[in-house]
Amino acid sequence: MTQPHEIIIQPGRGELNYWRDLWRYRELFLFLAWRDILVRYKQTTIGIAWSVLRPLLTMLVFSVVFGKLAKLPSNGVPYPVLVFAGMLPWQFFANSLTESSNSLIDNANLLTKVYFPRLIVPAGAVIVSLVDFFISCLILGAIMSWYRVVPDLKILLLPVFLLLAFLASFGAGLWLAALNVRYRDFRYVVPFLVQLGLYLSPVGFTSSIVPEKWHFLYYLNPMVGVIDAFRWTLLGDAFPVNWHGFLLSAVLVLAVFLSGLVYFRRMERSFADVI
């Protein structure tokens, strides 16, 4: 038998073993993500097709509504490409948020019967959205080559902004997951937030059309900076990033992530009792 280590259980003493446990349970984290992906694609023939269809259809609708009907400027890039490049990070954020906010409730049976660091559950939900993200990347690649838009070396910065998107969705996901356990009606808030966010974020349009006086409020939406940055790395200097605004968004992302972590950890000890 392996060297026994001592566990001490006491009210208010969750912290000490937690981070070590997160490492020890890393395989469970992968298994839960693997399970969710498998289940998603097992029974539905539409499963994989849906990951392709959804972004494509949205892109189509936005291109027609914002590009053709509203005739918003596209700075020399074909409108569909502009939309899809913005959709990439947004879909990742929206999916991660939705999945992770419901993750604790969906896994209620595990929470009341087995011990593992609960942080794994919303984290696993985010990973599933990552798979969708990569599929969308492939589609974007196809669309960009169709329109003969070639990205420059800035594309190497993409992982950095992906990380920012991850922090944004994971942070918000942690908040909502924990709140959802205690106040069940938060589950209805999320789809509404996502809906609203889609129009408040530069997915269907570019940030350049937002008037100066609204800038501060506009950039309070943490995803604005992320989406702008994505567009810039993929499509070049036609879409300059307002670096002050970006900084504001980035700071907010960090704040949401850290506060989400703190809140989640604090509420964690009562999950099994309340769920």
Add this chain to the structure above:
Amino acid sequence: MSTMIKVENIGKKYLLGHLGRREPYVSLRDELASGARDLGSRLLGRARPKGLCAGKEDFWALDDVSFEVQQGERVGIIGRNGAGKSTLLKILSRITEPSTGLVRMRGRVASLLEVGTGFHPELTGRENIFLNGAILGMGREEIKRKFDEIVAFAEIEKFLDTPVKRYSSGMYVRLAFAVAAHLEPEILIVDEVLAVGDASFQKKCLQKMGDAGREGRTVLFVSHNMVAVEALCPRAILLENGRLRADGRQREVIDAYLCQNQHIPNGNLSERADRGGNGSIRFQKITVEASDPRGPITAQTGVKISLEYSSSRPIVNPKIMIGLYDKSEVATYGLDSTISGGLPGNLPSSGTVTCTTAPLQLTPGPISLNIAIFNGGDMADYVQNAVDFFVEEVDFYGTGRMPERGWTIGLIKYNWDVA
């Protein structure tokens, strides 16, 4: 032997809301609404109990429980439903935090609080083995290594690649237990999982748990199956209403539990439907007390059995028989009114008959009574397990020692000499 588990003054408190709500969660909308109501009342100067705290009450699921478990011990945890057993296991499994107290545990803990935790119906048996194993704390390498053993134990070789939703409940349970059985934790915590499954499966499970104990693992076993607990666990702990009532040799603790359950030294029989006899007389009530009603029933006291009856016909040549039985249904004493201490030839159509015995001379433990009454040679009423009482401990031999109920039921005085 080292201490593996040390529980000190553990308590767990839940808040109960009495607002007709059955779920423990709230909705933000309700809390905001009641918050607004309170504000409104306060503004209007009306006294009102504070929003959601109205009617909330503390419920101590566990209260000041302490015990220690050494390495390799197998301990049964028994008690009625609601006694706090599952709460204790949840605390030891770190699923919920205690409200007070401290627990120290050494070694890897694996908890089986439910069969098939995390099984997903869409995944195949093979996939679920990996998933369930990971959930229970096994690494992927470990699961791969034990994969064949697990499949063999569960006997589902042919169904490995079928989705689990197509399994019969027996197969499901076998697979779930097979995975759990191959955990190698230092401390194994098992909660009533044997309730599902057929006899051969239960036997297999018990065997596996016994093996775990023999391999030096510590086992905590919660069950309502007293036979299983008695067979598997040399030591048992009894919980009642969140408190530790007994901790010691399993036979004694089990007896304490059984008596707690059947705590009716006074039995109201008027409602009992399961009785024999032609019904012309019916026992209404039975009471058992020590010959000195101020004290307990012991080996040195006799008992006074009072039987209240009522009859639809005049009673002629009545005969009353009372059987005193040990819990394993061995007849200890048989009292027959025609053999000793006779009743009058006629009895009033309703009344009370009392039987007083000499000192019982029985080892401490539960005794249950069967009673029957005959009217003119025909059996008029017969009730099994009419009432139970407990023979309390007493220093019968004056030496501070007493044989156990398991060895002998009766006590007799004796001397030893060297010829």
